[in-house]
Amino acid sequence: MDTEARWIAFQFPADDRLLTSAAGAVAHFARRAGLPTAAGDELATATEAACRDTFKLLPAGNGTIEVRVDRRSDSLEVTISHRGEAQPSVGLDTFAGAAAGEEGGITGLALLANVDRVQYQTEGGVSKMVLVKYFSGKA
16 A cells, blocks of 8 residues: 555645745755755755745735645656636747746746746636656656
8 A cells, every 4th residue: 555645735824934845845845856965955945936936916805825746756846826817828929938037937948947847727716837847857
């Protein structure tokens, strides 16, 4: 019988002091899954940055985000969910802006420097961003 945890989820308000819990959970799952330390650290860093940017999209004073870390057979996935303003679309303009050195929040290009795949979905008023790091290091 496999007793190792396959996922963890928690919800917290927009408070930067709580970001270390999200990053810590990701780093722990990464180590347990056998990801190299650098790969786990990259995913934890991306999670913390994505959560910080998601805070800006929450309704003032009463929003929360949910972070779920899932261990899959070939990857570790971090899902960041919230109700509030939708995540900005990631497309060629986002990547072009990052390449030109524009200031601002996290971009698709910045996320892809630390993870293998980024997915966005909005359904029923809930926005989700999924960060994926493959065990092989390849998408």
